[in-house]
Amino acid sequence: MATACDQAFRPYAVDTLHGDCRGMTLPPAIRDLAPGRPGLVGDPALEASHLSKRYGDVQAVEDVSFQVARREIFALLGPNGAGKSTTVKMLCTLARPTDGTATVAGFDVRRQPKAVRRRIGLVFQEQTLDDQLTAEENLRFHAVLYRVPKIEVEARIRRVLDLVELADRRRDVVSTFSGGMARRLEIARSMLHTPAVLFLDEPTVGLDPQTRALMWEDVTRLREEAGVTILLTTHYMDEAEYADRIAIIDRGSIVALDTPSNLKAMVSADTVELTTADDPIATARLTAAGFRAKLGTGNVIVFTPNGDSQIARLIDVAGVAVTNVHVHRPSLDDVFLHFTGRQIRADHAEHVLPMRMRARARRR
Amino acid sequence: MTDARLPIAPGTLTDERSDLGGELRTVGMVWERELIRFVRTRTRILSSFIQPILFLFVLGYGMSTLVGTTEGFTFKKFVFPGIVAMSVVMTAIFSAISIVWDREFGFLREMVVAPVSRASLVVGKTLGGASIATVQGSIMLVLAPLIGVHLTALLVLEVVGLELLMAVAMTTFGVFVASRIQRIEAFQVVMQLLLFPMLFLSGALFPLKGLPAWLAVITRINPLTYAVDPFRRVVFAVQHVPPAAAARFSTGVTLFGYSLPISAEIGVVCAFAALFLTLAVAGFGKPE
Numbered sequence: 001m002a003t004a005c006d007q008a009f010r011p012y013a014v015d016t017l018h019g020d021c022r023g024m025t026l027p028p029a030i031r032d033l034a035p036g037r038p039g040l041v042g043d044p045a046l047e048a049s050h051l052s053k054r055y056g057d058v059q060a061v062e063d064v065s066f067q068v069a070r071r072e073i074f075a076l077l078g079p080n081g082a083g084k085s086t087t088v089k090m091l092c093t094l095a096r097p098t099d100g101t102a103t104v105a106g107f108d109v110r111r112q113p114k115a116v117r118r119r120i121g122l123v124f125q126e127q128t129l130d131d132q133l134t135a136e137e138n139l140r141f142h143a144v145l146y147r148v149p150k151i152e153v154e155a156r157i158r159r160v161l162d163l164v165e166l167a168d169r170r171r172d173v174v175s176t177f178s179g180g181m182a183r184r185l186e187i188a189r190s191m192l193h194t195p196a197v198l199f200l201d202e203p204t205v206g207l208d209p210q211t212r213a214l215m216w217e218d219v220t221r222l223r224e225e226a227g228v229t230i231l232l233t234t235h236y237m238d239e240a241e242y243a244d245r246i247a248i249i250d251r252g253s254i255v256a257l258d259t260p261s262n263l264k265a266m267v268s269a270d271t272v273e274l275t276t277a278d279d280p281i282a283t284a285r286l287t288a289a290g291f292r293a294k295l296g297t298g299n300v301i302v303f304t305p306n307g308d309s310q311i312a313r314l315i316d317v318a319g320v321a322v323t324n325v326h327v328h329r330p331s332l333d334d335v336f337l338h339f340t341g342r343q344i345r346a347d348h349a350e351h352v353l354p355m356r357m358r359a360r361a362r363r364r
Numbered sequence: 365m366t367d368a369r370l371p372i373a374p375g376t377l378t379d380e381r382s383d384l385g386g387e388l389r390t391v392g393m394v395w396e397r398e399l400i401r402f403v404r405t406r407t408r409i410l411s412s413f414i415q416p417i418l419f420l421f422v423l424g425y426g427m428s429t430l431v432g433t434t435e436g437f438t439f440k441k442f443v444f445p446g447i448v449a450m451s452v453v454m455t456a457i458f459s460a461i462s463i464v465w466d467r468e469f470g471f472l473r474e475m476v477v478a479p480v481s482r483a484s485l486v487v488g489k490t491l492g493g494a495s496i497a498t499v500q501g502s503i504m505l506v507l508a509p510l511i512g513v514h515l516t517a518l519l520v521l522e523v524v525g526l527e528l529l530m531a532v533a534m535t536t537f538g539v540f541v542a543s544r545i546q547r548i549e550a551f552q553v554v555m556q557l558l559l560f561p562m563l564f565l566s567g568a569l570f571p572l573k574g575l576p577a578w579l580a581v582i583t584r585i586n587p588l589t590y591a592v593d594p595f596r597r598v599v600f601a602v603q604h605v606p607p608a609a610a611a612r613f614s615t616g617v618t619l620f621g622y623s624l625p626i627s628a629e630i631g632v633v634c635a636f637a638a639l640f641l642t643l644a645v646a647g648f649g650k651p652e
Contacts, residue, residue, distance in 0.1 A: 094477060117479035128470040132401050144393040145478035147386045173404075 043106055045070045045197050045229035046091065050100035053086050060086040062252040063100070068229055075243035076233040077336070083252040084233035088201050091231070092120055105196040118146065121190030125202035127182055131175040135166060135185055138174060139192055146193035160188035164218050180211030187218055191226065198222070200232040204239060216242055237332040250340040264330045267338040270307030272314060274300045275324035282318035289317045390480045391488040398459065398492025412500055416451035420444065420507065423569060437609035440511045445596040446568030449530060452501035453588065456531040457559055459493025460538025464551045482648045486641065490535045497531035498524060514603055522598045529630065530591040533637035540644040566592045573614045584619060590632040593617050597626055
């Protein structure tokens with residue numbers, strides 16, 4: 001039971017079934033930000049089964065099923081228009097599924113939308129702050145709409161601002177914030193009501209690499225300190241690497257779902273590049289020994305599972321002086337290519353500028 | 365761990381019921397945000413004053429030479445309540461425009477995904493816009509002595525009450541239009557096509573008596589007519605209006621030869637507000 005309670009971080013664990021969680025003590029930082037939900041400990045934080053969404057003639061999402069465990073970071077990876085955002089919209093009750101069901105924090109997204117909304121935090125691709133209000137006013141607004149008890153509002157605002165290191169900008173109007181600061185303020189805001197599940201829909205689009213790194217620090221810290229479950233969508237490969245598990249989604253369906261390392265292992269062998277004294281001879285010998293080897297430009301390329309552990313044998317079989325060895329593991333790009341037959345394009349971020357920036361540009 | 369210190373009391377969140385206290389807090393917060401935004405945009409405050417004052421002086425003084433004075437009662441005095449009403453209507457409508465801005469800048473989403481009822485958001489928005497409009501209209505009253513309009517404490521109270529009613533009606537109307545429109549440009553077009561005809565054909569700027577039949581019909585269909593007339597009636601009630609002037613600058617709306625009492629006019633405005641409030645709530649942030 002103790003482990004179940006630890007996993008769950010249930011701040012109001014008063015269901016009769018698990019009344020004994022009540023005795024547990026959590027460090028204050030964790031306890032106050034802890035996500036709570038009724039339902040059974042060990043239930044998934046989020047469960048989608050056969051979700052489908054059709055807009056007119058367009059099947060945006062088709063028969064998508066997956067489960068996300070508590071405290072997991074789960075990524076939906078796919079190109080723009082693959083159905084990631086539509087899936088998120090259905091899970092956070094902004095869109096009604098045409099078919100299938102989903103539960104978030106134990107509540108049905110169709111029948112109990114309000115209960116779901118109370119337990120989720122949302123950070124969208126486009127900004128949703130009021131830039132004429134200060135950081136604090138934005139947070140206060142959110143606190144009221146999400147029913148944060150009055151006596152707790154102040155303490156929570158302070159805590160979430162500390163969490164994203166924006167405490168010193170508290171009384172500044174948001175229009176003076178950089179894109180990265182605004183995004184981090186949104187993450188802070190999404191945690192204000194201690195959600196059980198945090199949805200991040202393309203959270204780093206339009207942010208510079210440094211801010212992206214900072215934001216990821218925030219997110220991983222949140223998971224550690226608040227025990228929140230995180231579902232994110234992205235079309236950046238390197239970002240999906242932060243996830244515990246990845247669902248690759250293409251044309252509205254999930255084509256692969258596993259941990260990043262398993263996905264990579266599924267796809268292909270490692271690539272070992274050998275620089276030798278005589279490449280053609282080495283290639284011939286390796287091929288003769290049963291390796292998939294080919295002559296590269298100035299090196300020998302060998303495809304083999306577990307490249308690291310094969311190095312000694314490869315050098316031995318090559319039988320010539322080896323001056324350099326490089327083992328290359330498959331990247332998620334390779335994984336995506338493998339499952340969809342297409343390369344994911346991560347270089348079109350400029351087409352999906354946040355709405356606010358577009359509106360600004362027009363205003364000028 | 366003491367349960368009393370827990371973020372959210374158990375049980376209250378497990379159901380779909382919305383608690384009245386929370387909804388009222390939401391209304392208050394949305395209202396407060398409208399006011400904060402209004403106070404922060406100085407240009408908006410300034411511009412919303414200049415237009416009615418311009419109307420007052422251009423129409424008041426310009427038309428006065430044409431219309432002349434009837435037994436000491438000037439056209440300025442006639443048009444003054446109309447201008448105040450106009451100021452209220454314009455501010456109310458343009459407060460509603462902020463919904464389109466909220467959509468454009470994403471903040472609307474922060475509101476519609478929150479676990480609150482749409483009605484609370486619309487009511488908060490409406491009250492916010494209506495409060496601003498009422499303040500604007502009431503500030504216009506300081507010009508009254510300049511025009512020679514006599515004010516009493518009771519009159520000011522009555523005027524503020526009518527302003528609030530008119531402002532609520534027009535903000536709900538604006539929210540309704542704005543919630544059905546995706547782009548700022550479209551809102552402006554709709555408002556130019558609706559707002560100005562409504563204002564000009566409401567009796568705010570000229571008496572409704574003796575109009576050609578087709579125009580008379582339009583003015584009777586126009587809901588603003590029923591909001592502007594009570595305004596002028598309460599103002600005129602405390603002025604010295606000579607009989608000849610009363611005949612010339614007549615008040616009151618006649619419908620099928622029947623002269624409506626002020627309560628009926630107020631009833632029409634209330635019905636209008638209720639209708640558009642319902643429509644606005646229905647059209648606000650529905651899930652896809």
